[in-house]
Amino acid sequence: MASEKIIKNLLKASSVIILLIFAGMAYSMIRGAIPAFKEFGLFGFIFSTDWNPTEGKESYGALPFIAGTVITSLLALIICFPLAFSTSLFIAEYFRKTKIATILSTLVDLLAGVPSIVYGLWGFYTIRPLIAELGYSGQGYGIFTSGLILAIMIIPYATSISNEIISMVPNELKEAAYSLGATRMEVIFSVILPNARSGLVAGYILALGRALGETMAVTMLIGNANIIPTGLFSPGNTMASVIANQFGEADGLKLSSLIAIGLLLFAVTAIVNSIGKIIIRKYA
Amino acid sequence: MSDKILQISNPVLSISNLSIAYGKDKYAVKDVTADVKRNAITAIMGPSGCGKSTLLRAINRMHELYPNIHTQGEIKLNGESIYGISTTKLRRKIGMVFQRPNPFPTMSIYENVIAGYNLNGSKLKKSEKDEIVESSLTDVGLLDEVKDSLNKKGNFLSGGQQQRLCVARALAFKPDVILMDEPTSALDPLSTAKIEDLLVELKEHYTIILVTHNMSQAARISDNAMFMYLGELVEYDKTKVMFTNPKDSRTEGYLTGKFG
Amino acid sequence: MEREAIIGEKDHSNWRELKNRLFFGTVVVLAGITISPILLIVYKLLAKGLKQINFDFFLKVAPDTLQAMTAVRNGEIIPGGIANGITGTILMVVVASLIAIPVSIVIGIFLYENQGKKYANLIRSLTDILQGVPSVVLGLIAYIWIVQGVTKGFSALAGSVALAIMMLPLIIRSTEETMKMIPISIKEAGAALGVPYHKIILKVMIPSGFSGLMTGILLSISRVLGETAPLMLTTLGSTTINFNITKPTSAVPLQIWEFYNNPNMIDLVWSSSLFLMGFVLTLNIIAKRISMKYS
Ligand SMILES: Nc1ncnc2c1ncn2[C@@H]1O[C@H](COP(=O)(O)OP(=O)(O)OP(=O)(O)O)[C@@H](O)[C@H]1O
Numbered sequence: 115m116a117s118e119k120i121i122k123n124l125l126k127a128s129s130v131i132i133l134l135i136f137a138g139m140a141y142s143m144i145r146g147a148i149p150a151f152k153e154f155g156l157f158g159f160i161f162s163t164d165w166n167p168t169e170g171k172e173s174y175g176a177l178p179f180i181a182g183t184v185i186t187s188l189l190a191l192i193i194c195f196p197l198a199f200s201t202s203l204f205i206a207e208y209f210r211k212t213k214i215a216t217i218l219s220t221l222v223d224l225l226a227g228v229p230s231i232v233y234g235l236w237g238f239y240t241i242r243p244l245i246a247e248l249g250y251s252g253q254g255y256g257i258f259t260s261g262l263i264l265a266i267m268i269i270p271y272a273t274s275i276s277n278e279i280i281s282m283v284p285n286e287l288k289e290a291a292y293s294l295g296a297t298r299m300e301v302i303f304s305v306i307l308p309n310a311r312s313g314l315v316a317g318y319i320l321a322l323g324r325a326l327g328e329t330m331a332v333t334m335l336i337g338n339a340n341i342i343p344t345g346l347f348s349p350g351n352t353m354a355s356v357i358a359n360q361f362g363e364a365d366g367l368k369l370s371s372l373i374a375i376g377l378l379l380f381a382v383t384a385i386v387n388s389i390g391k392i393i394i395r396k397y398a
Numbered sequence: 399m400s401d402k403i404l405q406i407s408n409p410v411l412s413i414s415n416l417s418i419a420y421g422k423d424k425y426a427v428k429d430v431t432a433d434v435k436r437n438a439i440t441a442i443m444g445p446s447g448c449g450k451s452t453l454l455r456a457i458n459r460m461h462e463l464y465p466n467i468h469t470q471g472e473i474k475l476n477g478e479s480i481y482g483i484s485t486t487k488l489r490r491k492i493g494m495v496f497q498r499p500n501p502f503p504t505m506s507i508y509e510n511v512i513a514g515y516n517l518n519g520s521k522l523k524k525s526e527k528d529e530i531v532e533s534s535l536t537d538v539g540l541l542d543e544v545k546d547s548l549n550k551k552g553n554f555l556s557g558g559q560q561q562r563l564c565v566a567r568a569l570a571f572k573p574d575v576i577l578m579d580e581p582t583s584a585l586d587p588l589s590t591a592k593i594e595d596l597l598v599e600l601k602e603h604y605t606i607i608l609v610t611h612n613m614s615q616a617a618r619i620s621d622n623a624m625f626m627y628l629g630e631l632v633e634y635d636k637t638k639v640m641f642t643n644p645k646d647s648r649t650e651g652y653l654t655g656k657f658g
Numbered sequence: 659m660e661r662e663a664i665i666g667e668k669d670h671s672n673w674r675e676l677k678n679r680l681f682f683g684t685v686v687v688l689a690g691i692t693i694s695p696i697l698l699i700v701y702k703l704l705a706k707g708l709k710q711i712n713f714d715f716f717l718k719v720a721p722d723t724l725q726a727m728t729a730v731r732n733g734e735i736i737p738g739g740i741a742n743g744i745t746g747t748i749l750m751v752v753v754a755s756l757i758a759i760p761v762s763i764v765i766g767i768f769l770y771e772n773q774g775k776k777y778a779n780l781i782r783s784l785t786d787i788l789q790g791v792p793s794v795v796l797g798l799i800a801y802i803w804i805v806q807g808v809t810k811g812f813s814a815l816a817g818s819v820a821l822a823i824m825m826l827p828l829i830i831r832s833t834e835e836t837m838k839m840i841p842i843s844i845k846e847a848g849a850a851l852g853v854p855y856h857k858i859i860l861k862v863m864i865p866s867g868f869s870g871l872m873t874g875i876l877l878s879i880s881r882v883l884g885e886t887a888p889l890m891l892t893t894l895g896s897t898t899i900n901f902n903i904t905k906p907t908s909a910v911p912l913q914i915w916e917f918y919n920n921p922n923m924i925d926l927v928w929s930s931s932l933f934l935m936g937f938v939l940t941l942n943i944i945a946k947r948i949s950m951k952y953s
């Protein structure tokens with residue numbers, strides 16, 4: 115039928131929009147970043163720790179922000195894991211299909227609905243003062259505070275996949291282990307974990323992808339210092355947060371540098387997310 | 399006591415007045431009393447849903463894994479209540495083989511046989527492990543077939559071989575009793591025959607309780623047989639006697655294929 | 659019999675039971691810790707934000723610093739509200755939806771119709787990657803494309819484009835998943851009657867998947883409602899109500915950011931956050947309800 119052909123072509127044509135968006139994104143960002151790369155060199159830019167906007171002596175480098183991003187995100191992942199994994203065990207194993215599990219998983223879902231800026235506020239007014247009490251960082255800003263809030267923010271992403279994966283572990287394998295005298299904990303570590311491993315890994319990789327790009331909450335809590343973090347309670351900046359808080363007054367070389375950082379962030383998150391998706395598609 | 403229930407001296411297991419309900423009053427097993435003969439195969443038969451699996455799983459307390467389960471009555475293993483020890487200990491003495499072969503897919507054949515010890519965190523010497531694996535696999539007649547691939551995952555094995563691997567896994571603890579819930583229903587006739595031969599060999603050292611839907615299987619290999627109906631133990635007798643001369647009309651109906 | 663001895667010695671049954679219980683306790687405690695932030699956040703927003711919520715809050719624009727300062731000094735509640743933010747958010751979300759929804763549904767149907775084909779798989783993977791692109795990066799893109807390229811200045815349109823790109827992958831994938839759930843027989847029944855292909859899509863597929871599509875759309879809107887970073891880079895903000903998409907515009911999350919940065923307006927931070935979160939969560943719940951009701 116002719117109409118069928120037309121529609122099919124129309125559908126296909128619409129899908130080209132996705133290609134165009136990607137091509138356009140890559141083109142615009144690369145073009146925007148070129149002045150910075152030209153001035154400092156690709157590697158010079160990536161590995162420089164300078165961030166000096168003084169006119170005439172302008173010099174920008176991405177290393178502090180790359181470091182800040184990696185450290186806060188990994189810290190978030192480390193804090194997130196025991197919390198998210200326990201929550202998944204609670205929902206998908208210990209209290210599977212009970213009312214309390216439904217309530218818990220609804221509450222965890224709600225975490226995903228909290229806007230980033232609200233996390234930032236709560237972190238600023240509730241968590242930061244507590245961290246300041248510890249006495250390691252004057253006002254409580256820094257890597258640890260940001261990592262902690264990031265951990266909470268990525269919990270729903272980590273749990274939603276782990277819940278599914280854990281509940282997919284065949285019952286007959288668990289029963290086999292129980293019949294050999296295993297305790298529930300032994301079943302979890304020797305049967306559920308090994309069988310769910312790749313799915314769990316994928317879940318945490320996708321959660322990592324989230325953490326890498328989170329902006330507002332981090333901007334409000336990390337202390338916005340353009341340095342490589344010197345410790346757990348040191349202030350810093352991430353790629354996302356430096357874009358957010360330096361963008362307002364940016365033009366010329368500085369704007370180009372921020373776009374270059376955006377380009378790097380785009381590439382890193384795309385790679386991390388693709389790895390996660392590939393693992394899921396392969397094993398889960 | 400009813401003459402429809404076989405009396406056994408020096409039983410390995412004795413079940414008395416066992417009732418099990420899922421939820422408040424949905425009884426799946428009703429007031430079952432029976433003793434199980436040592437070094438013999440006891441078959442449990444009956445139509446679907448009559449409570450065979452529930453009864454079997456009560457013996458190693460696997461039924462407690464389900465929520466809202468209510469159990470009354472007593473089961474004694476060698477004269478001691480199975481409720482007097484932890485389930486972890488009990489299940490080392492009473493092994494289980496399931497309907498579908500379920501070797502652990504993340505473990506090698508060797509690790510599967512020794513899985514009970516590894517799961518329980520027992521630290522055995524390499525030589526002890528080797529001995530256990532070798533003797534268990536020999537017992538199920540699998541050693542020659544897999545001895546060159548002990549460190550491979552077991553997923554290339556046939557269904558029948560996988561099921562024998564699962565039997566070996568249960569044998570590794572040298573249990574007193576092995577519970578089997580329709581262990582051949584997922585297997586082809588050839589593999590079924592091999593398992594049946596294996597069971598007959600194993601009863602020299604072990605007591606086997608076998609749930610089966612396959613009447614000719616029960617007739618071929620079991621020494622004693624129970625017939626359950628709607629949760630009740632209707633009749634329990636020597637297999638030969640039950641098949642030739644059932645005392646209860648419901649047993650007769652089932653054996654002659656009137657229902658089931 | 660010899661092996662019996664080995665088992666007996668190395669069983670550690672009691673220790674294992676204890677460990678088992680301790681582990682369970684740990685799991686319960688950690689799960690409790692996991693859900694505590696959401697409860698604490700909601701509590702904090704209610705405790706601090708409720709008192710500012712009144713009619714003016716929805717009907718008036720944000721006060722200037724002097725008004726706020728005076729009110730705070732006199733111990734009164736801060737006058738004014740977030741009307742400029744609410745209208746701006748609605749404007750941008752509506753424009754973003756107009757851009758994103760039709761395109762995404764069509765692409766979603768394309769993916770559904772071309773299961774397993776290489777080109778469709780590429781599009782699907784790119785869609786997945788797009789979903790993972792940080793919103794701040796999309797803000798940069800919209801800045802380059804629209805602020806620099808089209809409106810020559812910060813504008814609501816730029817914000818809408820950033821939000822629309824965020825919505826695309828969510829609606830595309832939910833459309834595809836919804837279509838997959840529709841029994842193939844429904845489609846075939848139409849085809850057997852000789853109904854033209856586009857009519858099957860418009861009159862059969864989309865109506866039968868309506869609740870699924872709706873859920874996807876509402877969830878994607880609730881995702882972008884709270885976005886702040888991309889708007890900071892594109893629409894800047896405005897102290898007045900604005901419906902011109904080529905002009906800078908306020909939005910609720912932008913206002914939260916402004917209040918946060920202004921020590922005199924701290925009370926408004928909480929009430930506007932409470933409003934924003936209430937809005938987002940309500941949409942979420944409606945979306946989940948719809949999907950539960952019809953599935
Ligand atoms: N987990 C459970 N929860 C609730 N009811 C159950 C559960 N397992 C079994 N039942 C019910 O208990 C009764 C006995 O079930 P059981 O599995 O013991 O029967 P069975 O004789 O093994 O049947 P089959 O031959 O089909 O395996 C059935 O009515 C069944 O519906």
Ligand SMILES: [Mg+2]
Pocket residue numbers: 450451452579
């Ligand atoms: Mg059964």
